[in-house]
Amino acid sequence: QSVLTQPPSVSAAPGQKVTISCSGSSSNIGNNYVSWYQQLPGTAPKLLIYDSNKRPSGIPDRFSGSKSGTSATLGITGLQTGDEADYYCGTLDSRLGVVVFGGGTKLTVL
Amino acid sequence: QVQLQESGPGVVKPSETLSLTCTVSGDSLNSGSYLWTWIRRPPGRGLEWIGNIFYTGSSNYNPSLKSRVTISVDTSQRQFSLNLGSVTAADTAFYYCARGRSGGDFDFWGQGTLVTVSS
Numbered sequence: 001q002s003v004l005t006q007p008p009s010v011s012a013a014p015g016q017k018v019t020i021s022c023s024g025s026s027s028n029i030g031n032n033y034v035s036w037y038q039q040l041p042g043t044a045p046k047l048l049i050y051d052s053n054k055r056p057s058g059i060p061d062r063f064s065g066s067k068s069g070t071s072a073t074l075g076i077t078g079l080q081t082g083d084e085a086d087y088y089c090g091t092l093d094s095r096l097g098v099v100v101f102g103g104g105t106k107l108t109v110l
Numbered sequence: 111q112v113q114l115q116e117s118g119p120g121v122v123k124p125s126e127t128l129s130l131t132c133t134v135s136g137d138s139l140n141s142g143s144y145l146w147t148w149i150r151r152p153p154g155r156g157l158e159w160i161g162n163i164f165y166t167g168s169s170n171y172n173p174s175l176k177s178r179v180t181i182s183v184d185t186s187q188r189q190f191s192l193n194l195g196s197v198t199a200a201d202t203a204f205y206y207c208a209r210g211r212s213g214g215d216f217d218f219w220g221q222g223t224l225v226t227v228s229s
Contacts, residue, residue, distance in 0.1 A: 002156050033213045043221070044221050045157070045206070045216075050213060050215040050217070056217060090216075092214040098159050098170075098173070099147075099210075100159065101156055101158070104156045
C-alpha cells in the first residue's frame with residue numbers, strides 16, 4: 001500500500017486533456033514539494049514536474065503540475081499516443097524520513 | 111549530460127546479498143548538493159525509495175529496509191553501490207539508481223536492472 005494515493009488508471013482520447021490526482025497528508029504533500037514522473041514501457045522514470053509546478057528543460061508545456069493542501073495534480077493537454085505510460089507522484093515525508101511515491105497511474109490514450 | 115548506469119547480477123539466491131553498482135558519467139559525485147539514490151519497483155507495483163548517500167559518505171535508508179541495506183560511495187571511481195542482505199522473493203524488482211535533489215525529486219535516472227531472487 002503506497003503512502004500517496006493515485007487512481008490506478010485514467011484514459012482519454014487523442015487531443016483531449018487529462019488530470020491525474022495524488023493524495024497525501026500533512027506530513028508529506030502538505031509540507032513538501034511534489035514531483036511527477038513518466039515511465040514509458042521498458043524505460044526508466046523521467047522527471048516531468050518538480051517543486052510541485054516547475055518543468056525541467058525539454059518538457060513541453062502540455063504537462064503541468066499543481067498542489068493544494070494535501071493533494072497534487074498532474075495535467076496533460078493535447079494528448080498524444082506517445083503519452084501512454086505510467087505516471088508517478090513523489091514527495092518527501094517528514095514523519096517517515098523518506099521519499100514516498102504513489103502507486104502509479106496508467107494512462108491510456110484511446 | 112549526466113548519465114547513470116546500473117550493473118550487477120540479474121539473479122540472486124534467497125538469503126544471499128544483492129549487490130549493485132551505479133556508475134555516473136557527465137558529473138562528479140562531489141560536484142554539488144546531490145543525493146545519490148537507489149529506488150526499486152517490484153513487478154506490478156509502484157516505486158519504493160531504498161536510500162541515498164551524499165559524497166561525504168553520509169547515508170539515509172528506508173526504515174523498512176534499514177536493517178538489511180548498506181549504500182557506499184567511491185568518488186574516485188564515480189560510483190555508488192547498494193548492498194541488500196538476506197534477500198527473499200519480495201526483493202525481486204527493477205532497481206534504479208538516480209540523482210536526487212534537495213527538493214526530493216530525481217532528475218537523472220539509470221535505465222534500471224531487473225534483479226530476480228530465485229534458487
